[in-house]
Amino acid sequence: MSKSDEKDELLQGTLDLLVLKTLARRSRHGYDIAESIQQNSGDVLQVEEGALYPALHRLELRGLLASEWGLSENNRRAKYYRLTAAGRKQLAKETEYWSRISAAIGRVLQAT
C-alpha cells in the first residue's frame, strides 16, 4: 500500500495509548475521543482525525475495545467505544512502559 501507512504505524503506538486512556473513565464515540485528547493535552496533540478510525477498529479487533451503537447527546446514532478487561490490562501495561521510557529520556536529557 501507500507510504502514508508507514507514518500511521509510527504514531500508532502512541495513539493507541491515548485512546485507551481517554476511554478509561467512560465510553465515548469517536468524535468525543478526538476532542478529549486534544483538550486534555492542552491543544498540543492534534489527533489526525482520519487516522483515528483505523486505530479504533484495530483495537476493537484485538479485543481491547468493545463497541455498541447508542444515541448521542444530540439524538443521533453514534458508535460508542469502551474498554474491555483486556484493554484495561493493556492500558496499565502501556502506561507503565511509557512512564518508564519518558523518565529515562528525561534523565538522559538532564545528564548534560
Add this chain to the structure above:
Amino acid sequence: MISEWLSSIRLRLRALAKSRQLDRDLQDEMAFHLAMRERKLHEHGADAEEARYAANRAFGNVVRIREKTRTLWTFRWLEELAQDMRYAGRSLRHSPALASVVVLSLALGIGANTAIFSLMDAVMLRLLPVQHPEQLVRVERQFAKAGAPITGSFTNPLWEALRDRQNVFSGVFAWGSSFFDLAQGGEVQNANGIFVSGDYFSTLGIQPAAGRLLNATDDRRGCAPLAVLSYGFWESHFGTAANVLGQTITLNRHPFQIIGVSAPGFYGVDVGTKFDIAVPVCSATIFDGQRSRIDQRSWWWLSIIGRVKPGLTPGQVKSGLAAISPAVMRAALPQDWPSKEQEHFLQIQLATVPAATGTSFLRNSFAEPLNILMAIVALVLLIACANIASLMLARATARNKELAIRKALGASRWRLIRQLLTESVLLSILGALLGLLLARWGSALLVRDLSAGRRIVSLDLSLDSRVMGFTAAVAIFTGILVGLLPALRSTGVSLTEAMKGSNVVSEEGRARFRAGKWIVASQIALCLVLLIGGGLLLRSFVKLTTLDLGFDRSNVLLVRTNFKTVKIPAAQQEATYDEIGRRLRALPGVVSESRSIMSPISSFVWNSILHADSNMAPTGDEAVAYFNFITPDYFATMRSPLLRGRNFTEGDTKDSPPVAVVNEALARKFYPGMDALGRHFRVDPEPGQPTPLVEIVGIVKDAKYQSPREDTYPTAFFPITQMPPDPGLGRTYELRTAMPPMSLASTVQNTVAGVSKEIPLEFETLSAQVDDSLVQERLLAKLSGFFGALALLLAMIGLYGVLSYLVTQRQTEFGIRMALGAQPHSILRLVMRDLVTILGIGVAAGIGIALATVTLLQKMLFGLAPRDAETIVIAVCLLSVLAIIAGAIPARRAARVDPMVAIRYE
C-alpha cells in the same frame, strides 16, 4: 496474544457474515464525526459551507479511510486467494490442452508416489484398529550374548509361565497362526486360522458383531472345540446369516462349534494377513493328538502381546519382566536339550517392543523394496516436474505481454508471482486428485503382487489422514517446484521489452532457453540414474530367473498331501502313499512320478548337524546339512543328474543298511579334496533315538534347496523308506507332465479319491513355487522397469519440447544464414550441437549421481556388482540413441526452413 488473535478471527467472521451491515456502520460512524465537527465549527462562527469543507479537510480522504478501515475487518489474503483461484481457473480453461497434459503427467507422478506411500503406510505405519493401540507392546526373548538374535516366538509352556507370573500388563495374550482346511477331503480349501489365548479379544477391546467372543474360560486344557469367525469370513462364507451361531465348521476334519463373530474391521494383529477363524490355544490338542504342541517345550509357535498397566514407565515394564525372566525360563526349560543349550536358555531375558502397529512378516521382507520404490517414484515425479516446468516456461513467454500490462497497472512482482504460483498449485492439486484415484487402483494392484502361493496378502488401503497429508504435501510441493522458476523469470521481464511483443531473439529469450536447457539436462541426469538403477534390478531378476537351479522347473506338478487328518492306520500309510504313486504314474500325460517329504524352494526345511568320517569336516554349528527323503525316481523327475555312484533302488528298504545320495556342495564341504563316495556319516542324534551310520552311495548335481539366491546348501537325500517315523509330516508327489501341469489337477484329484475321498490335496506347479520365492525381486524389477520406461518417455518429450522451442526462436537466424548460403546440414549441425551439449552434461551428471547412490541397491542385487559397467553402458547407449532420435525431429525441421518464410515472419 493468541486470545487477541482468536477474538479478531471471531469478529472478522461475524463481519464477513454481515458485510453490508459493516459498510453501513462505517459510513454512519464517519458521517457522524463529520457532522459533529461541522456543527462545532459552525458554532464557532464559520458559515455552513465553510464549516463542511473545514471538517472534511480535518478528517482527510473519507473514502480512503473508510476502505482502509474496512479491509481491517476482512481476510485480505483469503479474498486475494479466491481472486487468484478464479483467475487461474479462467486462464487454464483458455489452454485446455496444456492444462490436461500437465494435470495428466502430474497425476501419474503424484499417483505413483501416493500408491507406494499408502503401501508403506499400510504395512508399517497404520495403528491397529483396536482400543488404545499405543498401550500395546510385544514380548520378545533376548539372549544374553551380545549381538544374538531377538525373537518373538514362544512355546506354550513359556507363554503359560509368563502369563501366570507377570505383573506389568493389565491384559496379555498369545496367538499363533495356522492354515485350516475347510474341505472334507480332496482339494484343500485353506482358511487363515489363529490360535488365540483366552484374553485375546478382551485385551484388544474387540466387541462381537454376533454371538460372543472367546474368553479365558474357553481356553483351558481339554477345552471344547469352539470357533469365532472374523466379520469378513462371516460375510464371504455365510452372507452374514444370523443362524451361523451354534453351527459347526470343520477345520482339518475336526468339527468346531461357531460361537460368535468379531467386530467388522478387525483383522487380527498380523498386518498383511486377515484371520478367518479364531480357535482357543488349548484346541491345538485336537489337531495334534498325542504329541500336542501344548506341552512341547521346543515348538515355537506363539507370539505374545500385552497391554501395559496404566502409569507404568517403559523402564518399570522392563525391570518387571527382567525380574520374572529366570523363573519363567526355569518353568519352561526344555528337559531334553544338552546342558550347554539349557544354560543359554536360562539366561534369556524377556523384553518388549512397541506393538501399536501390530506385527507383520511384510516388514522384514518388504521394508527395503518399498524404500527403493519410494526413491524411484520420487525420481519419476521430479522428471515429470521438470517437463512441466519447461512447458510452463514456454507458456510464460506467450504471456509476457499480459504480465507486463498487469505490472504497468501497478501489480507488484510478488503479487504476480503469487498469481502464477496459484495457477501451478491449482494444476498440481487437480493432478493430485486424479493421482489419488490412480493410486488406489495402483496400490490394490501392487498388493496382489506381494502375495505368494497360499500366503495371500491383504492390506487395509483405505485413505487415512497420513496418506491424504502426504498427497497434499506432495501436490503443494510440486506445484511450487513447477511454478517457481517460470514465475520468477516471467515476472522479471523488463516492461518495454515485453510490450514490444516481438519474437526477436533477445537476451531474454536466450536466458529462458538457457534455463530450459538446464532443466532438460537435469532431467536426463535423473532419467539415467533411474535407468541404471532399474537396469540393475531388472538384470538381477533375469539372472535369478534364468539361473540353473540344478533341476528343471518346467512342466512339474506338485501334489501335496498329508495323512494326519485321514483315518489310515500308521502301519498302512506308506503302502497307501505307494499305491497313490503307482496310480498317478499310470495316468496319461504323466512322464514320471516321484515322492518326497518336500519339494525344492518350498518354505519347508529339515536340517541337522552331520558328523562325517573326515578329519577335514567342519564341526558344531558349521556342520549343518539339509535333508530330503525321496523315492528312487526323484532325480529323474526333477532332471537332476546323478554324477557318480548309484541311485536308490527297491532294495533300499527300512531293514537294509542306511544309505544316502549327497550333492556336490556337501561332498565339497565335508570331504574337501577327497572322494565322498563310499564314506560314512552320522546325523546328530535326536534325544532317545539311535542314529545309524549312513553310507554315501551316490553324488548328485547341486540343486537349490530353499531359495534361488542361496549358495547351494549341502544336501543329503535319503530313501523315503528309511525315514524316521513321524506321523505329522506330509508328502509331495512330483509329476513331470507332457502337458500344462495344472490341467492335470482334476484327473489327479479323481485318481486319489479312488483310493480315499478323505485325503486332502494341494496343487502347485514347481515353476510357480520358484516364482513365489522371488516376490520382492519381481516386484522391484517390474516396477523399476515400468517407471524407467515412463521416465525415459518423459525425458524425451522434454528434450523434444526444448529443442523445438529453440528452433522456433532461431528461425529468423536460420533463415538469414540460409539466405547467405548456409547448407541445410550445417544448420542441422548447429541444432545437434545443442542437443549433444545437453546430453553430455546430463549423462555426465547422471553417471556421477548413479555411482554415488547405486550401492544402496546392493542387498537387492544378484550376480551383479552395484557399479556394474555393462549396465551403465547399456543405459547410457539407450538414453543417447533415444535422445538423438527425439532431437533429430526438430533439428530436421530447422534444416528445412524456407529462408523467405523465416525472414518474412518478422
